[in-house]
Amino acid sequence: MASSIFRRGLVAAQSVSRSFSTTGAVLANQAKVMEMSPEKFDNYFIDYMSRPEIDGWELRKALTELHSVDVIPDVKVIEASLRACRRLNDFGLTVRFLESLRMKCGNKPQVYAWLISEVKPVLEELGIPTLEEIGYDKPEFFVPDPDFWWEKTWYKDYGLDKMPGYKHFA
Missing domain, CATH: 1.20.5 (Single alpha-helices involved in coiled-coils or other helix-helix interfaces)
Structure with missing residues (x-):
């Protein structure tokens, strides 16, 4: 016992x-x-993502680690990450990575637009659509509550001004 x-x-x-x-x-x-210098930081992630034997768990670990650091990754790191996602044929992870990039840019949409313009050739080469092309830049099932504060310009931004009964909300 x-x-x-x-x-x-x-x-x-x-x-x-x-x-x-x-x-x-x-x-x-x-x-x-x-504690690494920016060049070593970039090379660390580029080398890690470029390994041919990387698997899904290691890629998720690396992307989580990259997202937890308080920097917007360099374009070369983004390209290596996208290539690793494509090598593993993990479209869901690719979309989440692009969403995390957008979140990292915060309230500076011009930074995200610049990043996407820089990696656009790689996205086209790999056959990966941008968030805007698949409609992930806007909420899918969002309907504003008329009793809650809602900016008037947002109706037009999210295409809700074309909804039936739009006048009720605005």
């Missing part, structure tokens, strides 16, 4: 220590990446 409890406790302790050690390695790697 006591040996059974001891074994269960040992297994639980091993799994907890394993998860802590894995988390610590990821965080240590992120701290190491943050």
